[in-house]
Amino acid sequence: MTDQPLAGRTVIDLTTALAGPYATLLLAGLGATVIKVENPFTGGDSSRNNAPYLGRDGLSLTRRGEDDMSVSMLVRGRNKLSVTLNLKNPRAKAVFADLVRDADVLVENYSPGVTHRLGIDYPAVRELNPRLVYTSISGFGAQGGPGSGKAMDSIIQALSGVMMTAGEPDEGPVRFGLPVGDMLAPLFAVIGTVSALMQAEHTGEGQHVDVSMLGALTSLVACEPFDAFEAVGLPQRTGSMVPRLAPFGILPAADGHVALCAPTDAFAHGVLRAIGRADLVEDGRFHSRDQRVRHADELHDLIREWCSSRPVAEVVDAFAAHGVPAAPVREPREAVRDPLVRQREEVVPLAHPRHGAVADLSATGIPIRFSGARAGFDRPAPALGEHNDQVYRERLGYSAEQLAELAADAVI
Incomplete structure (x- = not known):
């Protein structure tokens, strides 16, 4: 060539x-x-x-x-x-x-x-x-x-x-x-x-x-300010969820897992609408990013409960319908055949x-x-x-x- x-x-x-x-x-x-x-x-x-x-x-x-x-x-x-x-x-x-x-x-x-x-x-x-x-x-x-x-x-x-x-x-x-x-x-x-x-x-x-x-x-590793997170009391290790970006993380569905990335107000409000909780969009706990971070566990529990009884495809489609970034978690064998x-x-x-x-x-x-x-x-x-x-x-x-x-x- x-x-x-x-x-x-x-x-x-x-x-x-x-x-x-x-x-x-x-x-x-x-x-x-x-x-x-x-x-x-x-x-x-x-x-x-x-x-x-x-x-x-x-x-x-x-x-x-x-x-x-x-x-x-x-x-x-x-x-x-x-x-x-x-x-x-x-x-x-x-x-x-x-x-x-x-x-x-x-x-x-x-x-x-x-x-x-x-x-x-x-x-x-x-x-x-x-x-x-x-x-x-x-x-x-x-x-x-x-x-x-x-x-x-x-x-x-x-x-x-x-x-x-x-x-x-x-x-x-x-x-x-x-x-x-x-x-x-x-x-x-x-x-x-x-x-x-x-x-x-x-x-x-x-x-x-x-x-x-x-x-x-x-x-x-230094691209992410882990030392700053520690200094202000944010956990460096958060498992499947990322509270500082809530709602954000890996959620279990009925037949697999879904990756959810909704750190902005528009995305977060879309998540609430997707799970049938539009009434919480104006809730003081979840309306702004800083408040969502403060109440991350509460927010993630709400979303997790909704996802757990639904198949991955339904969850992803519901989030996509409201413009929320989400995707199924794939096995490597499936991913390399995309x-x-x-x-x-x-x-x-x-x-x-x-x-x-x-x-x-x-x-x-x-x-x-x-x-x-x-x-x-x-x-x-x-x-x-x-x-x-x-x-x-x-x-x-x-x-x-x-x-x-x-x-x-x-x-x-």
Whole structure:
């Protein structure tokens, strides 16, 4: 696709697991040529060994065939070229230098200190290619963090404070089911990378883009003034309802749950009319926002009682008829099959590269629509080292003899 925003850009992908590969997946979906560098002697990207697996006979918790692939890799590896390179082998430095010499971007998510030990940190790479944008995604930033400096999503959620923003006030911490710590940092990494590329167009100089998982998630926690809420006596954790925005929250219906968002006077009055209590619109307890916040429990009890005996569809329709924002609470399987997100390719079908759509699976698309460009995925995830010949021989000009020697010396 030559009409994609990042067409013509080359990204060297040294990432593994989720945070880094999600960033390079987005860059690939925007049109960059992403060359994924994997160690053949450790099985490549760790996500290649994440259950479940997809193969000829569908999904399984264990591999049943030689070409079974992890669903994680099927999602994160799309539109990427996979080459093998053992960066711990001294001879790999020359190959690595050839890869980055004409690249535009390098993305890595090693633990702090690893790139220095391997001789591929930013100062070393800058000597090879001063225009290169070198993007690091780590738990705590390039300087490292507490303990080992290694981070997993739950560690980041715990340290960011986000675990104490959900759940009931008297409950323990709540871990978000979606790995927000792992998935938020890549978004900032892509923003930083594209911004640095734009700057390099003017200055001719690349730079080091440093994004931490902890900083990314904590910055979002700071978008909501939880410390101010605490200072004025508003609870930080309110469970399914949000008293400071009343009426607002998740309400049980007869056959499911409904999300209700009615913080303004117009919306709140619409709720009262929808539940047959138009007589309360002028009630001093519920007429203005400040009074509704003060009487939030009372208001929410009224709405909850009305909703509990009615099916979700009826509740949503009643609120919609009065212009109130409300929606059914969906299961993930239903949500990713919404015709709207499918039509916009924000979620797309997922297939095995050899066996096709042997299971009904969904994968993330590129949730950005351009008026003058395309974005998306048109190639499946690669097998480990599938593109060694294409990249090393066709792109870098290595001979068959050189490739055979590098393989014999455990370099690739």
